Amino acid sequence: MITVLIADDHDIVREGIKQIVSETTDIVVGGEARTGAETIEQAKSGTWDVIMLDLNLPDRPGLDVLAQLRAIAPHVPVLVLTMHHQASYAARCLC
């Protein structure tokens, strides 16, 4: 079973993701975070197979949160969910 942490400040998005995931049999939403701080907190306290991260969080830039996640949980893959299509975003996320 794949346990996912969803980090997004929009309830409607989190709900939508949970609905899509609920239709699968091998993925489960194990936690939700509305801010960057909550995301870091949950990443430290829980065990995650995947973290789904929005780059637009209200308290801090998503890219900063991503960098922290890479530091505290380097082996946990992070799936970035964003409306920004520019390649530079992808490049920065991969750094």
Add this chain to the structure above:
Amino acid sequence: MRAWLATFTVVTVLPLLVLLVAIFAIQVRREQRDARETALRSARVTAARLTSLYADSISLLERLAARPGIADFDSSGCDSLFAVTDFFPQYADLLLFDRGGTLLCAAQPQPDDVAVSTAARQWIVSDLRAGRLVARKPLMRFLAGRWASAVALEAGNGSRLVLVQLPDIEVHDVVASTTVVTIVDRDGIVVARTAEPERWIGRYVANRGVAATAMREKEGQTADIGIDGVSRQYGFTYIPRMEWHVYVGVATDEVMAPVRSTFLRGIAAGAAILLLVALAAMLLSNVLARPINALARAAGIVAAGAYGTVDISRGPREIAQLAQAFNAMVESRTAFEKTMAESERNLKALSDRLLVVQEQERTRIAREVHDDLGQSLTALKMDVLGLLQSVEPTHAAVRDRVVRTLDSIVTAVQRIASELRPSILDDLGLGAAIESEARLFEERTAIECELSLPDQIELDPARAAATYRIIQEALTNVARHSNATRVELRVRRRGGDLLVDVRDDGCGITAEEIDDPGSLGLIGIRERASIIGGTVTVEGIAGRGTIVSVCIPLQAGERSQA
């Protein structure tokens, strides 16, 4: 003013100088004419004296010769000679020679004329023996510092009486000290000359200057060169009985001396007057020029864009009034300019504030659009996609259209949010935002955009946003107006500044377009640059393209050095 006064002085003084010269010329001619007339009178007087002397001498000698003691001379006759000497006031000697030229008698000279009489006796003896002393032909000779004349007359038995006198032919009524009296006989030989007699007596001068004129015209006056080469004013006359020509000359230099002196005094006086007039003119010029210069300086200051008033405590009333009017005008204009400047500052502050507020408002709206509308659309899309999975294959076309519409709406929302405030600017910084803008520009316009960026751009968010907007506006101008096929966007650091060049290969902006108040894009660029202390230069070359150069200080509070 000084030039005008100088002209006035010249116009006043020059005629005076001309008048002075004219008076001098007239005076010169008058003095020379007077000198010639005086010389002529003197020549006539001399001629008259010589004629009278000669006539008296001949007359008395004839009477003497007729005396029995002389006509039939014996040794006692000598006494009678002494008896007649009183008739000759200028007597120097009276001699009686026999046929053979032997001196028989001689009257004793006056004690003070002994030297002359002695010399005269030697002269007479010599000329008599040489045959030069002919009866009734007068001779003259300069002897021992005085003029001596001699006249011979035949007495009885072949004897000869010779009377030697000391005629006064010095010219006393001619003032000039250089007056020269010359007597020339009918053959052009100098008989007598008051100047350098030893040099000239006996010389032939008939072909020389005034001598030739006198021999030709008998009587008259002329300005000529003397036989000694000196320029003189001459009067000349003729003594028919003696066949002598007498001419009297006054040196032209001496005639001119008083006139020249008068002229020089006149020139000196004129110069003094000129100096006084010049000084007065200068003084007047200073009095007039000082306030006018002050006025001109103040006007120059005003023309240069600053303001200055004129302090005129002295000077003509009219100029003071002009200065007061000028000061009033300057004060009025100063007040007006202050009001204008304040108004301009207020407008600028308002404009700056509007741009800041606009940016803030755009950011807020972009966030609203993204957070609310965007996320709702995303959720909606996820729901719709979930629903559409159960749609019958027969409705596939409708399903695809719904998906495309949703994608289109999401893309539009993203574009609108991005245009309002590109989050990439906040998320990834100015470099990434510029790069993204360049790529978008290429996609939208099909104009190739060559980008050159530094590794890192360190600008605070406000300056980064302004720089981004400037580039965005410059690229928009290229797309709208340049008709370019290629644009070069170059960003680099230089010292404490960030330099941005946007260069296209289009038609080239004109000078009129650069200054056109309707060029809102350029005005926006300048305004945004001004807010962050930057400068903008725009240059266009017809057919070659346009370059917009912006210089932005990297640190807030600094002004661009460009």
